[in-house]
Amino acid sequence: MPTKNKLKIFNDPIYGFITIPNSLIFDIIQHKYFQRLRRISQMGLSYLVYPGAHHTRFHHALGCMHLMQKAINVLRFKGVIVSNDEENGLLIAILLHDIGHGPFSHAMEHSIVNNVSHEEISLRFMEELNIEFNGSLTLAISIFKKEYPRQFMCELISSQLDMDRADYLKRDSFYTGVAEGNVNSERLITMLNVVNDQLVVEEKGVLSVEKFLVARRFMYWQVYLHKTGVVAEELLMRVLKRAKELVHQNVKLKCSDALFYFLNSEINAESFNDDTLVIFSQLDDYDIVAAMKDWQNHDDFVLSNLCQMILERRLLKIKIKSKVFKESELKSHFEALVERYNISKSEAEYFVFQGELSNQAYENKAQKINILFKSGKIRDIVKASHQLNLKALSKPITKYYMCYPKKKM
Known part of the structure; x- marks a missing residue:
């Protein structure tokens, strides 16, 4: 053969x-x-x-x-x-190196799996595969x-x-x-x-x-x-957070067995065992999309609206600026939402919130990008470059954002 x-x-x-x-x-x-x-x-x-x-x-x-x-x-x-x-x-x-990513890449790391990075899960997969492939x-x-x-x-x-x-x-x-x-x-x-x-x-x-x-x-x-992408990812994390909250209240939610396992369990680095890894391997983007398609019609106001926002691309508004938003700015949107829809403060927090974004193109305190000169000398790219002010690229930039609903959700 x-x-x-x-x-x-x-x-x-x-x-x-x-x-x-x-x-x-x-x-x-x-x-x-x-x-x-x-x-x-x-x-x-x-x-x-x-x-x-x-x-x-x-x-x-x-x-x-x-x-x-x-x-x-x-x-x-x-x-x-x-x-x-x-x-x-x-x-x-x-x-x-990325085999440990969950559905929609980073969303699960910050919602239903607590303090377990995709790098850690990648390592767990590699160790399991190493057993299957006899140490290779x-x-x-x-x-x-x-x-x-x-x-x-x-x-x-x-x-x-x-x-x-x-x-x-x-x-x-x-x-x-x-x-x-x-x-x-x-x-x-x-x-x-x-x-x-x-x-x-x-x-x-x-x-x-x-x-x-x-x-x-x-x-x-x-x-x-991108601000629209930031809003969408925040909404997805809140979908999973709300679903987890409802499952813990014994509210029935339709979803795959693998997704239900993570909604129903408190998974952290210590409890992420071999059985958890197998169940994690059964999760992908389709589990989340299929669940949201069902949950968009759920009786729960928060869950259904969050899912509809993503599926119909009716996202929250977002404002971004270089300074932290004042509590009064957040409070006005918060109170308006509570009054408009007659929901609790804890429910309103799913739709009105703030956060921050940060990025550093070149981390000069981390492992440097070294340039080898013809003379044999080695210099950090920041010192070697004459064309651009790379020192500016090594400074972290932080921006702050506030999300809130449009007049009608």
Whole structure:
């Protein structure tokens, strides 16, 4: 009986053909845990702002693996020794770095799963897969946890110039149609090198790094933190919060068994066990959408209105400014809502609230982006750049927002 051909090629709209390098990686991609990423959106509810933003974590993971293949080839060409086992470890680590994302990416982290990050869940998935694949992921896990002794490999997975950012900026720019975020990832990768076990960018790549950082800032404020997207994600978190509250009051809600488990349980880092992981693996965007389609007709005023707002794109209004809103501003909207709909103060809090947004394009206190000059000297990009004031990009920017209903919900 002929063996199955596992050397597959994916046709990607960003990079063209992406080759699956070996049967182990093919089998990991075929695993149900990884296939679930086809049903996890890369950008949450951003499609309510940018209609083309329907790409998934599956797309992103494959793109990251492709860029990692490029990076390994570039470094080997420049004399950096990367063994076959290390190559496999790098490819698997970047392939699985986002496997722990829940429905609509970040919404669950802040609603029905308490203080358990997607990185922690990704690690749990990797450890489970390592058992299934007889220890083949051990090196990948070591790199992912930043425990592997070769530091530059850990930096390729997670740093200020890693393969994750190199893909998502380019990919999200493509699917949103926001051209300013279209970084030349492959040009950046060709400029990579390793000195003293640290990842560096050669001097001729300074302009590419500058564009990368500027593009990152632009994408955060124009796309990832777009005010409409912020409102939509806040509403989704409140949908899940309200549903959880009702379930704890023994109110009957129609939803999938997996979603009900998380609504009915208090899940935190300590209680997130192997059984929880299996149930989590059954959750995807479709569980949430199907539930909201049913809940939009529920008798509960809060739950039904929150769901309708998302499904019909009748979102709350949002005001953004550089200073914290006064309590009086919040109070006026709050009191008007209570009076208009004869609801309790606790119910009104689902529709009137404030928060803050913060972003720092370049974190100068974190692991730096180092530039290698022809003289052999290494300098931080902030000091190496003469074209732009990158010091401004290293300052965190914080904005404050207030959300409240339109005159009629």
